[in-house]
Amino acid sequence: MSKSTTEGGARRPAWNFDIQRAAPYISLLVLVVALSLYNEHFLQLSTFQNLLQSQAATGIVAIGAMCVIITGGIDFTTGFGLATASVTAGVLYVRSGNNIAVLLAAGVAMGLLIGLCSGLLITKLKLPPFIATFAMMSVLQGLALLISEGRQYLITDKAALWVGQGYLFGIVPVPFVIFLLICGAGYLLLNRTKMGVYIYAMGGNEEAAVYAGVQVNRYKLLVYVFAGFCTGVASVITTTRIALISASVSGDILMDAISAVVIGGTSVSGGKGTVSGTIAGVLIMGLISAALTYLNVDTLLRNVVKGVVIILALLLDFAMNKERSAV
């Protein structure tokens, strides 16, 4: 199919089928069909409820990460940032006598603060995003342990747990609803605002954007703040889902979120990516994890499979980029 691009010369035919865009949806369909054929217990409501509940936090982080990657940047702070936001919120929650408003506000505020710090390091000190957020990641890893002091708390408050474990209308997991809201915000931001146009423009060609009079730094800062906000929201969801405040909750969320973004068709060189693709990418990552449990596959192979999927997505990205520049 992709051959048609080169055959069509400089003009792309209207019916052109963008394989990079379609790949995530096709993979998603293949995974669901294969799993339902393999395990009779797969096709049931609770499987999908579990999937949507467990992937919501990853998905929220992925939406923020996608915006950053579209600008041509990268944000490594999400994993330990999530842990830091979660223990900060947790410690304050316990000290405030289990006030749920404190838990929610502190988690999101800490996320915003982390995003602001990364953004300032990148825009004001002109540090490359890779270095700046990598250094921040190390700072946050230490902070999470300093703040929690190795202790952990269980959350038993029903209202707090509703955020992470509840169901809307008895069916739809609340974390997933929050994920959809963030997706909606991300979609509006990218497609209906001036800032969205600039985000794509910065990733496509930052110099050109500067010459066009875009205040690149201001929007870049806002993108990292948005990513931080997403981390904060994800931390609240994670904490209330597992009902546990602990410094070791970050898990693989950084890796999973960035993988989901890439699998979802966002170009790592920037300038290209969609919310719907990222949603598909998130569900694919979740389904791969679930599949490995349903098939009772060992850990070591688990990481290999995830890695291979990411490499395939990257190969597709590079192949498409090469083709595009050849046109």
Place this chain on the structure above:
Amino acid sequence: MKKTVSVLLACAMLLAALTACGGNDKSGSNGGKDSGNAVQNGPAEQPDSGKDDGDGKIVIGAAYYDLTNNFYVNMMTAGEEAAEDFGVEVIFKSAEGSLDSEISIIENFIEQGVDCILVDPIDAAGVVPVFQEAYEAGIPIVSIGNFVDTEFNYNVLYNDYDDTYKIGKYVAEKIGGAGDVALIYGNSGNYVSDQRQAGFEAAMAEYPDIKLISQPADFDATKGMTVAADLMNAYPDLKAIHSVSDGVSYGILQAMQSAGKAGSIMLTSYDGEQEASDLVNSGDIEMTLLTGSKRVGYWSVKIGAQLARGEDLPQKNYMPTYFVMGDAAQQMMVEKNIVEADRILAPAAGRDMFDGYRADLGPDAD
């Protein structure tokens, strides 16, 4: 100007964290005992080092697996309390999961001429040459948690394999020797996780009618919850879940409760954290085993101090561990001859024991 603002902001974040740490100290001390600020007593700022009675203070070098993990942070906190109780100074270093840096940390300790070295070996075979170096330099060297079998070294051990095996026996007996059982372990290649996995699998292997499904959760509650939810879907007749770490069990319990299976699936756990003892008390968790990160940290430094003072100790030093469970479970454990009654604690006692390591293992206990 703007640069200054951003630098200030970064500093402010750091400060905020440091204050949070300092402020927490009060609640961090244990049971109202005398030490309130063990955490702040960094090895770099020991004011009285070198000026103790006669030939200077005893210094112990500790090369730990990875100080960026809750378990090791607790080990270090309690280790600093032990240092105070036994009158030694401990220098803690993190190998950050790398055998390479662990070896160079140990070599540094040898050059510094410390009085004893504690090592949490990343690889039991990989550390043997550097253990020999220490031995030749006349420094007693202790392996923590991971058995290193040479004539050069001592070992501080807690018997994860046997203890998990016993939990496995109990689980099998309790469910009548048949059905689906899930084991949620840490990750393959991690010594602690491997021991706990092997012990449980050995017990299950004695019951041909039990089908065991083993899945990893990387010691992460978030993953534990997801894995447990998927397992309960894939194996609807699951009778019991054993988790190799309390930290993960909290997530598993949430998954069981959301699936409405908290009453029908038996959950057993390991580590003996206070929260877990509380959940044993409420009946959410059937039992847990108290090793206790703080107990391990305290006990290791105690052994180190004894060796540094020239005391004679055996090659293997087992730290006492306890099974924490309710009355009914205790009765069955003893009746079936799986565990002796003196190694079983009721939930309330288990909770006290977690922080009671000073009384249980301290200088006054001997």
